[in-house]
Amino acid sequence: MKKNSLFVLMISLLLLFLAACGTSEDTTASPEADAAEEVEEETSITVTHHLGETVVEKNPETVIVFDYGTLETLDQLNVKVAGVAKGSPLPHYLSEYEGDEYENVGSLKEPDFEKIYGMDPDLILISGRQTDAYDELSEIAPTIFVGVDTTNYMESFTENVTLLGEIFGKEEIVEEKLAAINESIDTLYDTASADDKTGLIILTNEGSFSAYGEASRFGIIHDVFGVKAADENIELSTHGMNVSIEYIAEQDPDYLFVIDRNQAIGEKTEADVFNNEVIQGTKAAQNDNIVYLDPTVWYLSGGGLISVEEMVKEITEGIQ
Incomplete structure (x- = not known):
């Protein structure tokens, strides 16, 4: 009888040990899983802007741009865009975007929602003239306001350009170009404020x-x-x-x-x-x-x- 009781006790302890091991294996993530999760988290960025908060996937493929300042920045960063507001006059230095390879998504004040929806964009970039269209555009794709705050021009400009660099993985180019611009501004300011x-x-x-x-x-x-x-x-x-x-x-x-x-x-x-x-x-x-x-x-x-x-x-x- 004692032997049977001892045998049952040993079996029970063994089962408890195996159960504990199984639980430990189930709840502890492997280093590979941690790394995969970290990589997954880095593929997107949450942007807080003038009109709200937007989650954007990094390196979006189909990009629509309504703000010409943003378009010229992306041009300098060698970022390809899919759609441009060609219904309004483009700056002469952005005339290449009048080409057929870029979709016409309307004018600065009147987006072509049907065309935009059909393009299935990954990101839409807007500024002041498109503020009223933000909600409707946001229903189509992640939409970010990247207009400049004229009451705090350089800080706003720097934040916008830095953000674009982060979204498209162009941080080093952005840093170089901003440094050159700031140097030229410092020189101009010294001259203009001297008299x-x-x-x-x-x-x-x-x-x-x-x-x-x-x-x-x-x-x-x-x-x-x-x-x-x-x-x-x-x-x-x-x-x-x-x-x-x-x-x-x-x-x-x-x-x-x-x-x-x-x-x-x-x-x-x-x-x-x-x-x-x-x-x-x-x-x-x-x-x-x-x-x-x-x-x-x-x-x-x-x-x-x-x-x-x-x-x-x-x-x-x-x-x-």
Whole structure:
């Protein structure tokens, strides 16, 4: 009897030991499994942006771009895109994207939702003009807002470019290009801020004039490049503050920076609107310092690796 009891006890202990071993094997992940899980986690990135939070797979294949600043950045990073908003004028330096190999996904203000849906994109990149379409685009594919915050231009620009580098595995190229741009900005700032010469930014549009100041759409000239504003009280607005020829003469800037909207959208230039006695009496005109900026860089695009570099060059040349 004792022998039978001892035998039963030994069998029970053996079964408990085997059960414990089995449980240990089931709940402990192997090094290979840990590595596989880590790799899986690194294939996507969660992006917090102006319009929400979006999970994006790294190195997406089918990419649609509505923001021209982002398009030029991807161009500089050698990232292939599938669809572009060709329904609006493209900057001249992005004319290659007018080719048939790139799908036309609508205009900057009116996305072609049917075309976009049919493309089955992996990522859609938008900015301010497409804000109202964000929810509908997000239902089709992961959508990220990559517009520039003009009140904090360089930090916003840097974050956007860095994000694109992370998504497409181009971190080293991004670092090099940002370093070069920042160096040129530092040089420009030192020059522009060394004297008291003032500047006034004017957008012309069918004979009317809008002034832009600090923290505005074109405020990078003052906020980042260091050109002193002729008027520090310009009303902050997306469309600028409506002004007259007399206002420009009253401010009497040393530099008059002009952006011609008509030229940007392919219409007749308005350069001759300043050919009058009122403007010709300003310091800017008398010293040949009316600087006509490239409207495709400043009005159509901006916030990309090409446009920011061109902005630095234009202002550097304009104040020499």
